[in-house]
Amino acid sequence: MSIAKSSTFPVAAETDVVKVRQAVRAAAIECKFSLVDQTKVVTAASELGRNLLIYGGGGEVRIELLQEGLRRGLRTVFEDHGPGIPDIEQAMKDGFTSGSGMGLGLGGARRLVNEFDIVSKVGEGTRVTITKWK
Amino acid sequence: MQEKIPILQIDDLLLVSIQVDMHDQLALQLQDDLTEKITATSARGVLIDISSLEIVDSFIGRIIGNISAMARILDAKTVVVGMQPAVAITLVELGLTLGGVHTALNVSRGMELLRRGSSDS
Numbered sequence: 597m598s599i600a601k602s603s604t605f606p607v608a609a610e611t612d613v614v615k616v617r618q619a620v621r622a623a624a625i626e627c628k629f630s631l632v633d634q635t636k637v638v639t640a641a642s643e644l645g646r647n648l649l650i651y652g653g654g655g656e657v658r659i660e661l662l663q664e665g666l667r668r669g670l671r672t673v674f675e676d677h678g679p680g681i682p683d684i685e686q687a688m689k690d691g692f693t694s695g696s697g698m699g700l701g702l703g704g705a706r707r708l709v710n711e712f713d714i715v716s717k718v719g720e721g722t723r724v725t726i727t728k729w730k
Numbered sequence: 731m732q733e734k735i736p737i738l739q740i741d742d743l744l745l746v747s748i749q750v751d752m753h754d755q756l757a758l759q760l761q762d763d764l765t766e767k768i769t770a771t772s773a774r775g776v777l778i779d780i781s782s783l784e785i786v787d788s789f790i791g792r793i794i795g796n797i798s799a800m801a802r803i804l805d806a807k808t809v810v811v812g813m814q815p816a817v818a819i820t821l822v823e824l825g826l827t828l829g830g831v832h833t834a835l836n837v838s839r840g841m842e843l844l845r846r847g848s849s850d851s
Contacts (some may be wrong), residue, residue: 610809704825
């Protein structure tokens with residue numbers, strides 16, 4: 597698997613989340629995703645971008661266009677240096693929220709993509725990686 | 731200048747068409763503006779056109795649900811119209827069904843629904 601293209605976006609304000617959505621949309625179009633798949637991956641990015649800002653205190657989003665043989669994919673990495681998540685299993689559950697959301701962010705985002713990975717260390721931060729393949 | 735989503739009044743109906751990629755604060759602002767406007771104009775119905783929205787995530791979904799619930803308490807009915815098919819598919823997979831929110835395919839059907847609602851009462 598090779599990374600054909602990579603770009604990074606800082607997230608420090610709500611308007612940055614909008615920029616991330618737009619960049620993910622552009623990347624999804626470049627990967628020739630169907631409209632439904634574009635919408636799914638942009639929605640997942642919106643959820644995770646908001647989490648990054650609200651719970652992680654901001655951070656960075658990296659968008660990567662992947663090439664594996666003939667198939668193309670889009671990987672998005674959300675990384676913060678916030679407080680971390682003590683209980684990931686609980687955080688992934690629908691309906692669980694420590695904030696003002698609906699508690700659909702993590703679990704919902706996972707359902708919208710093909711691959712989902714979360715690594716979190718209390719006191720160090722959280723990294724969520726999602727991948728959608730064409 | 732602070733951005734705002736315009737709210738139009740037609741008789742006793744309020745009409746909102748969301749044409750921008752909203753950040754969260756803007757959506758919250760719309761929620762506040764709409765509830766105030768319902769009271770100020772004694773509106774009986776609220777029509778929200780989301781045909782230009784390319785995504786509805788859990789936050790926007792929650793705001794739509796809130797607006798609908800607040801309007802109901804203020805004696806107004808809310809109809810959300812024009813959702814793109816890809817957005818509907820994504821919403822349901824995300825886990826959001828917008829329970830309790832009236833929807834219609836387009837503006838004219840939404841207006842019909844609101845007019846019918848107000849003549850019933």
